[in-house]
């Protein structure tokens with residue numbers, strides 16, 4: 001039994017408290033299929049989220065089998081299924097792969113046979129067996145809704161919450177989905193609550209809850225709705241609701257509640273007696289030990305991590321556009337750098353040791369040496385900065401959308417028991433592979449055509465670090481921002497400011513530089529790499545720059561700090577609840 005006692009969900013609006021759900025009192029027995037209907041904006045989704053625990057109730061209490069959920073803790077992630085309005089599957093995966101990933105993330109299975117059995121069961125239950133190999137992106141609206149349901153059913157939830165799963169469907173698909181939900185509530189005492197706009201097929205529900213401005217206006221058998229509201233047709237219910245304030249509807253409903261619950265109870269008993277409703281005994285779930293024995297265990301950290309990683313690589317390789325873009329960037333960017341590397345290869349002239357015949361010749365030689373130093377110094381510094389900037393760009397391209405672009409799915413999976421740490425670790429490992437491939441290739445390729453005139457391993461380390469720092473910072477941005485567009489835009493600006501604020505092209509005024517420098521990863525990677533040059537080339541670079549250099553050890557620490565800050569932001573952002 002799910003029971004709500006005077007449950008409120010309150011928000012602060014213009015300094016005032018507003019109840020989006022106002023003293024909702026309900027009793028929903030096991031094996032029950034209930035529709036939540038009401039005019040747009042009346043609080044249907046808000047009520048569903050309050051039941052799910054996504055909106056913590058401000059007042060009142062929720063009980064599950066007599067257990068106070070506010071005091072004794074929420075339902076286990078596996079006990080509750082929530083099918084949201086948005087799609088929770090990745091387009092490039094197939095139906096089968098989506099259900100498999102969902103099972104591996106939510107259910108600790110005994111072996112591969114157990115896993116296959118679970119997948120086959122939900123495929124069959126939701127009528128998806130015939131299209132198990134089909135990619136999600138080609139599914140019809142109705143098939144996508146079935147898939148959303150299937151992905152929730154993998155843990156065999158006792159409470160299934162569905163938000164507008166029939167909206168936008170043609171009448172036939174809508175009836176099929178409502179019929180499916182009805183069937184799902186007939187087994188194992190599962191409660192199915194479905195928010196819907198549609199007043200069609202009400203006869204398939206056990207009860208109808210009519211909400212008005214966050215308040216319960218009616219909750220009873222479907223055939224009683226028109227009688228209760230004294231209307232000829234269900235379509236007339238919403239206009240009727242508008243004829244009086246919601247508190248009047250609420251108080252008049254409270255007077256009739258017991259009588260209607262009596263009717264619901266009698267029709268339930270008839271269904272059980274007729275064998276159309278099967279509700280197993282509840283006694284076994286009364287003790288905590290028994291509950292634990294029956295509950296589905298969530299997989300461990302490493303199991304979730306490996307599922308996420310294999311899914312990420314699969315999605316990456318299925319997205320041809322993404323693979324081609326990565327390859328194009330990987331191959332073209334280093335080529336671009338080598339086009340400018342000619343002058344960096346030239347030798348640097350030195351003053352001859354022998355005495356010159358005249359002062360004029362000596363002077364000309366000094367000028368020539370200075371020019372040669374300037375030319376090579378600028379080229380070497382420019383080539384290093386070019387590499388650093390391109391790797392910063394790759395870093396931002398790697399991760400700016402990585403979390404923000406799939407946030408709703410991540411939130412949904414978190415609700416289903418996914419550990420944020422497993423999720424973030426999978427992102428870090430995936431991105432680290434990209435960073436290593438991009439940076440090593442950039443360093444080695446450019447070094448092949450234009451030999452780094454100094455400690456190449458140190459230079460390579462700074463290339464890795466700058467790409468890693470920008471990838472980590474943009475991953476943090478991706479986790480903190482609300483949308484993928486915001487995250488992309490901010491990341492692009494961040495990269496855009498790297499070159500002008502690095503000081504490699506133009507020295508900044510000192511009072512500005514003091515504040516900007518700590519944040520500019522490109523400066524630290526450039527300065528560290530320049531510091532690793534052999535002394536003659538280093539002096540040539542110093543002769544053309546006004547910006548001061550920093551010892552490479554300090555550069556190393558600052559870049560590591562940037563990576564740390566980026567990952568910390570990603571961790572904080574991933575843990576934050578951001579369902580909407």
Ligand SMILES: Nc1ncnc2c1ncn2[C@@H]1O[C@H](COP(=O)(O)OP(=O)(O)OP(=O)(O)O)[C@@H](O)[C@H]1O
Pocket residue numbers: 011020038039040041042043044045046047197
């Ligand atoms: N967290 C929130 N903060 C402020 N307002 C909110 C919040 N959540 C919901 N609302 C507002 O509460 C009202 C009820 O929203 P809800 O989404 O529950 O309605 P609904 O009945 O499901 O609507 P629809 O049928 O159009 O989907 C709306 O006016 C919505 O803008």
